[in-house]
Amino acid sequence: MSTDDRTLRSDPERIRALAHPLRLALLEFLDDVGEATATQCAKHTGESVANCSFHLRLLARYGFIEPAEQRGRERPWRPSADRTQFVPDESVPGSVRAVVELAEVTVQQEAQSFIGFLRERADRSDELAGTPLPASMTKDTYWATPDETDELLRAIGALLQPYVDRSRDAAARPAGARLMRWFATSHPDLHVDPTPGPTGPAAPEEA
Numbered sequence: 001m002s003t004d005d006r007t008l009r010s011d012p013e014r015i016r017a018l019a020h021p022l023r024l025a026l027l028e029f030l031d032d033v034g035e036a037t038a039t040q041c042a043k044h045t046g047e048s049v050a051n052c053s054f055h056l057r058l059l060a061r062y063g064f065i066e067p068a069e070q071r072g073r074e075r076p077w078r079p080s081a082d083r084t085q086f087v088p089d090e091s092v093p094g095s096v097r098a099v100v101e102l103a104e105v106t107v108q109q110e111a112q113s114f115i116g117f118l119r120e121r122a123d124r125s126d127e128l129a130g131t132p133l134p135a136s137m138t139k140d141t142y143w144a145t146p147d148e149t150d151e152l153l154r155a156i157g158a159l160l161q162p163y164v165d166r167s168r169d170a171a172a173r174p175a176g177a178r179l180m181r182w183f184a185t186s187h188p189d190l191h192v193d194p195t196p197g198p199t200g201p202a203a204p205e206e207a
Contacts, residue, residue, distance in 0.1 A: 010089035012098035
């Protein structure tokens with residue numbers, strides 16, 4: 001990873017720019033529909049057009065979205081092709097704390113979305129009877145080294161990627177496909193000591 005990429009991933013100002021409920025909602029909406037104007041965003045979020053315009057411009061300033069092709073007098077926005085992941089860097093002042101702030105807003109929003117789905121499904125149980133609505137909530141623990149954990153997360157990402165790609169390619173979506181939401185976390189429990197023993201490769205034995 002280049003120095004510029006590392007800086008971009010850990011820039012606290014850029015991370016905090018996304019740590020806002022409306023900006024996250026706008027970015028998710030653009031991901032869902034491909035492109036939208038401030039007016040369409042306002043209709044979706046229930047916010048004013050002026051407020052959506054302000055936050056869309058801020059998202060664009062930090063490279064999360066970009067102008068789409070103008071449609072007459074309409075000025076739509078679309079997600080940027082290069083979506084940078086955030087990686088906290090202890091050498092960058094404020095980076096770790098900024099990631100905490102973004103994670104807090106994101107987790108709260110995702111939890112509310114899942115609970116909202118469960119409530120709506122229950123409220124509309126008669127209407128939705130017989131409609132396949134696959135959903136899951138998994139809570140588990142596992143023991144793994146950092147390398148094994150990285151391998152596991154890469155494998156899960158690889159399994160999801162073909163389905164994620166359909167977000168940008170409507171023609172690839174089979175009949176009956178639904179827009180699904182996926183949110184998962186994995187983290188070490190800092191209150192439990194790791195398994196004793198060397199954590200790196202064994203040193204070669206001396207002759």
